Amino acid sequence: MTLRAVVKGVGHYLPERVVPNSEFEETIDTSDEWIRSRSGIERRHFAADGQTTSDLGIRAAKAALADAGLEADDLDAIVVATSTADFTFPSAATMIQSGLGMTRGFAFDVQAVCAGFVFALTNANGLILSGQAKRVLVIGAETFSRIMDWEDRGTCVLFGDGAGALILEGEEGAGSTDDRGILATDLNSDGTYRDILYVDGGVSTGTTGHLRMQGKEVFRHAIEKLAQTAHTSLEKIGLSGDDVDWIVPHQANLRIIKGTAQKMGVPMDRVVVTVQDHGNTSAASIPLALSVGKERGQIKQGDLVVTEAIGGGLAWGSVVIRW
Ligand SMILES: CC(C)(COP(=O)(O)OP(=O)(O)OC[C@H]1O[C@@H](n2cnc3c(N)ncnc32)[C@H](O)[C@@H]1OP(=O)(O)O)[C@@H](O)C(=O)NCCC(=O)NCCS
Numbered sequence: 001m002t003l004r005a006v007v008k009g010v011g012h013y014l015p016e017r018v019v020p021n022s023e024f025e026e027t028i029d030t031s032d033e034w035i036r037s038r039s040g041i042e043r044r045h046f047a048a049d050g051q052t053t054s055d056l057g058i059r060a061a062k063a064a065l066a067d068a069g070l071e072a073d074d075l076d077a078i079v080v081a082t083s084t085a086d087f088t089f090p091s092a093a094t095m096i097q098s099g100l101g102m103t104r105g106f107a108f109d110v111q112a113v114c115a116g117f118v119f120a121l122t123n124a125n126g127l128i129l130s131g132q133a134k135r136v137l138v139i140g141a142e143t144f145s146r147i148m149d150w151e152d153r154g155t156c157v158l159f160g161d162g163a164g165a166l167i168l169e170g171e172e173g174a175g176s177t178d179d180r181g182i183l184a185t186d187l188n189s190d191g192t193y194r195d196i197l198y199v200d201g202g203v204s205t206g207t208t209g210h211l212r213m214q215g216k217e218v219f220r221h222a223i224e225k226l227a228q229t230a231h232t233s234l235e236k237i238g239l240s241g242d243d244v245d246w247i248v249p250h251q252a253n254l255r256i257i258k259g260t261a262q263k264m265g266v267p268m269d270r271v272v273v274t275v276q277d278h279g280n281t282s283a284a285s286i287p288l289a290l291s292v293g294k295e296r297g298q299i300k301q302g303d304l305v306v307t308e309a310i311g312g313g314l315a316w317g318s319v320v321i322r323w
Contacts, residue, residue, distance in 0.1 A: 004181030011063025012164040012291035040254025044160025044279030054095035056163035057141035064165035072100035076133035078107035081116030081283035114311025116283030140283035149210035160279030164287025186233040187317040197312040227263035241265040250309030251275035251285040
């Protein structure tokens with residue numbers, strides 16, 4: 001018998017305000033056509049004034065708890081992937097813990113920018129396999145609209161706000177790749193690339209700062225590193241792209257999503273794509289896509305799902321899940 005971290009529920013929340021590409025045409029030198037053709041993005045959601053990352057996370061968490069048929073106090077831990085926590089501290093995770101009325105267990109944040117959800121899932125898997133926790137709520141929640149420079153057309157049209165959540169529970173499997181649950185993980189980072197994607201604020205500047213990106217440079221690394229990490233985690237369990245039912249990639253750019261799928265030898269009809277509706281929601285993009293993919297009837301129990309993501313750091317990684 002092998003202990004596995006099995007998905008018990010999934011949910012998401014998107015803020016009400018939907019912003020189409022055309023809205024940017026009024027304030028910066030851009031066009032709907034440019035944004036669509038270079039990124040695949042058609043619209044994104046922006047949080048309302050005063051609506052915080054933990055607010056979005058709480059809504060997504062409640063949806064995942066309802067999907068799993070669980071209450072907050074059935075959880076042992078909450079792991080939140082975010083780079084846009086409401087405050088420097090306490091963590092978004094403890095804010096969400098209190099917002100859910102959870103009075104037991106523990107909660108903490110993981111910060112690996114757009115790769116955050118893959119890092120959080122891997123941490124949650126470790127907590128379950130080591131016996132620290134039986135049930136873990138893993139959330140990706142972001143309000144990137146708070147760190148946009150609205151005059152920088154190379155970045156402000158690409159990002160959006162939202163949250164997604166997944167509940168994992170320890171369950172015995174047979175030890176084969178037919179088991180439900182997390183089957184393999186792969187994490188990487190290389191801080192020498194920190195200057196190509198970063199926020200120019202924080203405790204060292206006394207400001208929140210704005211996102212800065214050398215888009216072409218990030219693009220250059222993305223497909224190569226995403227395909228590599230997906231290959232590495234599949235290879236750990238003797239599987240390949242042919243075995244994959246769904247790639248659920250980080251939703252940053254449709255051209256990156258297509259290039260990575262092609263390199264993995266997986267056709268686009270086996271890729272969950274939400275970037276057109278959400279933009280890049282950083283650590284929230286994968287759990288949002290998992291939840292929407294399930295809602296659309298794409299992801300079904302027993303499917304082999306590969307998630308892969310890259311972001312600031314650079315940090316990148318992948319997780320293979322039997323849904
Ligand atoms: C940002 C990105 C969409 C830009 O696409 P690109 O094809 O590389 O475009 P370039 O950066 O070469 O820009 C081409 C031109 O479009 C212009 N441009 C940039 N943003 C624009 C916008 N919103 N509207 C119109 N023109 C724009 C640039 O200024 C440049 O003009 P120039 O040639 O006169 O200087 C692309 O590089 C990308 O997606 N990179 C990865 C970003 C990413 O995924 N980041 C998150 C990872 S987590």
